[in-house]
Structures are given as structure tokens and as C-alpha cells.
Amino acid sequence: MSKPVNSAVQELLAEIARAKLQAEERRRQKEAASKVQYGVVRDSSGKIELHLPPPPIKPSADDCCQSGCTPCIMDTYREQLCEHKCAVRQLQEQYERAVDGQPPISDPHPATRERLSYGILDPLRFTKVRIMHIDTFCQYSRLLVLEASAKDFVLALGEHVHIRTQLSDGRKITRPFTPVMIEAEDGVVRPHLFVRLYDNNVQSEYFRELVAGSCLMVRGPVTTNENLSQVFGGQLCALIAGGSGIAPIFQALQFAHLNERYRLQRIIVIHCARDSSGLWLAKSISELEQEMPQLSYHTFLSREIKEGVVASDTMTTGRLCEDSLKRVLLQEENATTCKRRALVCGPGTFNSDVEVWLRNMGFDDVQVL
Helix, strand or coil: CCCCCCHHHHHHHHHHHHHHHHHHHHHHHHHHHHCCCCCEEECCCCCEEECCCCCCCCCCHHHCCCCCCCCCHHHHHHHHHHHHHHHHHHHHHHHHHHHCCCCCCCCCCCCCCCCCCECCECCCCCEEEEEEEEEEEECCEEEEEECCCCCCCCCCCCEEEEEEEECCCCCEEEEEECCEEEECCCCCEEEEEEEECCCCCHHHHHHHHCCCCCEEEEEEEEECCCCHHHHHHCCEEEEEEEHHHHHHHHHHHHHHHHCHHHHCCEEEEEEEECCHHHCCCHHHHHHHHHHCCCEEEEEEECCCCCCCCCCCCCEECCCCCHHHHHHHHCCCCCCCCCCEEEEEECCHHHHHHHHHHHHHCCCCEEEEC
16 A cells, blocks of 8 residues: 655656756756856957966965865866866967968857856855854754755765865865755755764764754865666665764765665664654654655664653664674665665764675665765
8 A cells, every 4th residue: 555645745746856856957058058158259459369268276275175075066177177278278278270361260259267166065165155054952963954955055965075174273174065955944945954063073063053043165066986876776775874874875875766666675774873852864764754755764873862762663762783783784584685875974883793784684775984
């Protein structure tokens, strides 16, 4: 029996789907813009002029997060600089031909290279994004709602942003984050940034001092070096998150819902958190369960102390271990014989442990973020 359709969820996901189409349109615009050439023209007096494109702005050393992103911001800059030099060389040759009397470009107005628009984001430069609202779940977690919408802040599967924090001593720290596009209290789909806070951590202290109206320095989109869509290539897909790693995991889940070929696939989402305050996406995932009949959601709470939380088949008050992972993933009749793939995102030790357990269980492919 099919599950009831939630019209609010359908409307929300339709808006996200439109935003994804806009992201694809930006890529097509980039491809078209790369074919546009600057021209050699004559001014009103008949003088030949050469119009060259501006060079890309070189990122500073602080702009690199040192996380091994592919491509790195420096790689992107070098690629754009190479393209710029090639374009300048070609235009200079056109100019020299025109000066020698060869026919110049007939268009009296020079063509200009369109800059790829990412809304308020910029892949090479940090821009200010205002914080609309901050939810404080507990002393260890904050949820920042950013003043942007699905129309001007779009991240495709595998894309994230870099956030640069300016410390009181002048140091700058750049780290990758994956905002999640979900509906805010005002009914608009906005980027939500979940931040875990740690003791004696300078960046955590920076986030603790932020208030509504503060601005974050954000750069992106930045693309991961993995093809995350391949996780949906098997009969069983396991999406396993530790802590704030649920953000890219949820991004993958949204991708699966927006693609009909994956919407009916068997997907098991496992989220391991410190306590129930870290399950900020539980409602959104439960809403997706109404649209995806083969989706199931399981949580493990390592330090749950909140009264009223009752353990169930899908909620466990305890740490994830190999036996409990097997119990969740291998409970189905054909779970040991079908083609299985997994995507894991969390702290380093969590990732390495879960990867080993999945390999021991015979998973065909395991991607770790």
C-alpha cells in the first residue's frame, strides 16, 4: 500500500528541483560564455581598439582550506589564468591583423564574456552572507539559517562551500561546510548550516559569538572529488552519517528523491549523534519517507540523557558498533546477496571504523567523505 502524499513536501521539493535546473542552466551558460570572444573594434573616430578580458583575481593563501579539495581554489585560479592568457594571445593576433589592414570584426560593439552567475556565491572570492536566525539546540550545537534562497544559493550533489573565520588575533581559518536547503520558518527554502561546537577550539568560539545579523564569509560552490551519485548504483544503498556529517548525506538523499530512477530504491539512512539535539534533520527525513516507500531512517544516540526519549526499532541509545550496523543493514532477506553500496560522512575515526565494518560485511563499494 502506497504512503499518503504530503503536498507541502512535494511543493518544497519542487522548488528545490527548480533550483537544481537553474544550476544546470548556469553550467550551460558557462559553456556558452567560454565560446564568446572579445573583439577588435573601431571607436567613433575610426580608431582601432583592442578590448581584452580582465584577468581572474588571484586567491590569497588564506582562501585555501588545506582539506585536499578537488579542484582546489588554486587549481581553479591557475586554470582560469591559463584560459585568460590564451584568450589574450588570440585577441592580440586579431588586433595585429586589423592594424595591418585585414578586415576587423564587423560587429561595432565588442562581445563581452559573460561571468558565470552562482547567485550570491562566488567560486573564487569570499562574499558576505547574513545570518537570519540562530537556533541553539544545546551548548554543543548551533543551526544557522542564512539569508539566501534556493534561487541564489544552489549546491548540487557533492558541492559544498568554504567558510572563513577571522579570529581576534588576525588569523584566518577556512573550513568546508555543507549547508542544507530546507524550508525555513518564513516558508522560503534557505540554506541551513549545522555547526558542532567543541571545547578549547578557536573556530567554535567564533561560532558561539555569532548572532542574528552577523555575516559569514562564504565561497563556493566547491566540488568534491567523488562521484557521489554512484552510491545509488546498487540494489541497497546505505547512507551513514556521524554528527554534522548528516548534511552531505541529506544532500545525497534529496538528490535521490529528485531523480525518479532512484526514488524507489532501497535506501537506509543511519545517523549517529551525541544526543537528540543533533537530529535536526529528523523531521525532514521523515517527510521524505512519505514519498520514498523504500527509505528507512535509523538513529544512534551515544550520550542521550534527555527524558522522554524512548528507544525503538529505529532509535538506539548507544554508540554504533559493528554488530548493531549488521543488525540494521542485514535484516532483510536478500541483504547479503544483492549489490550494496554505501556513503559515509563523519569524524575521521568514525569514518575509518564504519568503512572497515562495511568492508567486512561485503559491501561492493564504500565512499567516505
